[in-house]
């Protein structure tokens with residue numbers, strides 16, 4: 001049992017919770033995720049990314065897109081989550097690259113935050129780009145400011161920051177005389193696809209997190225199968241992060257659409273909130 005200590009509503013359907021989980025909080029590394037079972041041993045397994053960890057507590061950010069996440073959002077501080085399993089997945093490859101540009105779209109900004117922290121701690125110059133449809137959906141701005149050397153905010157409707165897609169400032173960084181040594185993108189698959197295209201033009205490496213395609217995180221359902229280079233990979237076991245230049249995003253998005261009807265029927269949808277719905281890039 002893991003007690004919920006804090007709950008905040010970040011936007012209409014996005015929530016942040018701080019949950020007691022001392023062992024996971026001590027062991028987790030940037031890029032890893034947890035599996036949450038809200039009520040009983042028979043409850044749905046929800047893979048959620050870890051947005052932060054401190055003093056024995058985990059911060060999770062999730063979007064209410066199905067029955068289970070609505071159930072989670074209905075809980076209040078003092079209530080408990082039945083089971084939390086983790087940390088799972090391979091940690092982000094962190095080293096002193098030099099200049100790292102980190103791009104987060106929508107709720108993907110939350111799992112990006114520990115990577116920004118770790119890249120900064122490794123001595124990198126870290127430039128952060130946050131993208132959202134509108135001002136109300138911009139999250140983690142203050143937290144990012146504490147670690148980012150430069151922070152750029154873009155919105156689809158221009159209600160906050162620049163009216164642009166994240167690829168515009170990304171391209172500007174890549175066009176500089178000294179181009180970035182590494183980039184990271186987490187967000188809707190279509191956003192990551194275009195970040196990949198932008199960086200490929202300039203020969204800048206990019207790491208992408210494919211959390212969005214995970215279903216139960218067990219390594220058994222096969223739902224998170226993706227093509228990376230010439231290989232078939234399973235995001236929950238081999239990832240969740242991959243070399244973006246090798247990921248077949250079109251195939252990934254096709255597979256996600258294939259599951260959509262069933263997800264609707266079974267109330268079993270992507271809970272990480274990085275689905276295909278973002279207005280950006282549509």
Ligand code: FES
Pocket residue numbers: 213214215216217218219220221222223224225234235236237
């Ligand atoms: S989420 Fe089921 S195998 Fe990866």
